[in-house]
Amino acid sequence: MHALLRSLSGGDRRSVGESNRAAALILEQPKLIAVLFQGLDSTDPVLRMRCSDAIEKATAKRPELLAPYKKALMQKYSKIEQQEVRWHVALLLSRLLLTTQEATAVVKLLLSFTNDRSSIVRTMTMQALTDVALRSRHLLPEVTEHIQELSVIGTPAMKARSKKLLRALAEALSGR
Numbered sequence: 001m002h003a004l005l006r007s008l009s010g011g012d013r014r015s016v017g018e019s020n021r022a023a024a025l026i027l028e029q030p031k032l033i034a035v036l037f038q039g040l041d042s043t044d045p046v047l048r049m050r051c052s053d054a055i056e057k058a059t060a061k062r063p064e065l066l067a068p069y070k071k072a073l074m075q076k077y078s079k080i081e082q083q084e085v086r087w088h089v090a091l092l093l094s095r096l097l098l099t100t101q102e103a104t105a106v107v108k109l110l111l112s113f114t115n116d117r118s119s120i121v122r123t124m125t126m127q128a129l130t131d132v133a134l135r136s137r138h139l140l141p142e143v144t145e146h147i148q149e150l151s152v153i154g155t156p157a158m159k160a161r162s163k164k165l166l167r168a169l170a171e172a173l174s175g176r
Contacts, residue, residue, distance in 0.1 A: 004035045005042075008050040019050040023057035026065070033058065033065050037072070045082055052088035063095035070096050078109050083118035090121065094128035103136035111146060119155040126150055126158060130165040134172055144169045 001009075004025065007018045026033050039051030059066050066073065073096065077089050090113055093106050110132070113125040126147055133143035147169060151162030 002035045002038070004032060005039050005047060005051075008039065008054070009044065009047050011046060016053050017046075017050050019053040020057065022050070022054035026054065026058035027061060030062070030065055033069075037069055040077055040080070040085070045084070048080065048082060049084035052085045052092075056088040056091055059092060059095055066092060066096055070102075074102070074106065074109065083116065083121050086113060086116060086121045087118070087124035090125045090128040094131035098132070098136065100136065100138065103132055103139060106132055107136075107139050107143060114146065114150060119157060122150065122154065123158050123161050126161055126165055130169060134168065137172065140169060140173050144173065
């Protein structure tokens, strides 16, 4: 096992462990992101969670690092049902440079995440849907409708987040 993966192993899912350090390391040595994606293939849920966390944190600053993993994120990693991975994958999907068709496919995929039993997954998915729609404007009406629905039936956290997201979507729809 690669030393980076070993540093993320052990403990339980209540701790991010060394994922902050791993994210910083990826920013210094971008090729190491491949190691974190290998960790997503692990059967160890703690390792998968921490790898997804580190990837998400690093790509918040450098989304272009996801480019080689676009297909895998859309077709493979989006199928992982572990909630701690799913909420990170939702955000990762929203950072990809997408064609019009890919953006439509990602929105469809993210909409399936809104049925997850985890409210954190649903809340992060709402953010991801909004981020995709703001870059792929043809999706604004559909995403706005779904965020409005989720704002009514969601948890308090989802309702609070939806207010902010709906304002951003309304501004985009009005052309501001």
